[in-house]
Amino acid sequence: MNFSDADLNEDDSSSISEREICPTCFLQSYTIARIRFSNSNTIKLDFIDGDFLYKQINAGRMKLKHETDELYGTFLITASTYELQQFIQKYGNDDRFFDKENSVTLIRKS
């Protein structure tokens, strides 16, 4: 699940040469995940559950700017950075937002 930052800065992310070639081909985006420290050697990454978000938005229960690709049935969140930050601050601890089944566990090698 990728989040697109609508407030793009000109001087970061993609290289100038890429932008010059095709200014509309590249869009800055974020992948958001929650980090959990299980112990001093293990961290878990819980990624945002895109299906949950998609269902909530389609059911009219979530207010977040987005664009829907009806051909492939996918969607892209297009809310501003401020709104995304507010959203994460508010719902960052809400387990319903995260896909625990596909969590990534990182264990430090001893």
Place this chain on the structure above:
Amino acid sequence: MKNKYWKLTHPILRTIQHLAFWTLSFFVFLYLFKTGAKPEKIDYVYTILFQLTLIPAVYLNIELLLPKLGNRKRILLYLFALAAVIIFFTWINYNFFDKWSAKVFPDYFFISYFTFREIILFFSVYIIITTLLKLSKSWFLVSGLQKELLEKEKQKTEVELKALKAQINPHFFFNTLNSIYSMALDKDERLPGTVLQLSDLMRYFLYVSKDNFIPLEKEMTVLDNYIALQKIRSDSSLNFEIKSSGEINGQKIAPLLLITFLENAFKHGAKGSSEKSFIFLNTIIEKNKLVFSIENNKGYVDEIKTDEYNGLGLENVKRQLELLYPGKHLLKISNEQDRFKVQLQLNL
């Protein structure tokens, strides 16, 4: 009688007006806040909740702060209280969407989409709009009531003027009929002519004098008729002098003002005097100004008769002058030992 401005104050209509305003406001907000091409369920919920934090701030202002503190003396206190209300409800709004809504509506996901500063600005603009609406409505109400009050005052003045004129007529006829009665007793041959002239005067009183202002020349003609009428019954010793200067055409005057002074002069001067009687009448018209002066000797009847009707005509004229020529007249009445003088200056 139903107030003309009841539509602005009737409680049911007032409620309907407020509901209409908030409904319109709701749809404006809805289209402003919607995230997609058309409003979703969440947009309706969000808009209702947003408006719910705005409504108390608006009503606190227009129903409490504005009536209690919205005057020049308390303007600083009002602004301070208003700022406090705006900040408090902005804080409620911000925290509700940022924190509390997750507990109140766990299945709806929204945040505060505006910064604290933006919400303050939003609330301030809304408070200003609703205050202006309230003030304009109050202004309409007050100016309407003022207009109504002025109309009532005008009606009251009209009624009073009519009553004053109605007082003059019987007063005048009472005096003239007394004279006719004397002539009838004396079997005076001039009686038919006198009655005819009286009927002319009655016509004037009945039809012409209903207007507040009439052409000056008409009033002067009536004076001439009245003089002719009185001369018939006056004894030959009466020294009557009349002077007139200036252009009377095109000028207007309130009816029955001058005749009252003339009548008074004849009543008190031309009869019952043991010495030679006189009446000096002078009328000067300069541009829009009339100077009317009349002077008569005082007869012995003025020393004897002190009934309650004496002076009624003059008091009546004074009141009419106050009503019809406020600040535009000067009346000087001089009651000397042997003569009575009246001078009236009128701005026509």
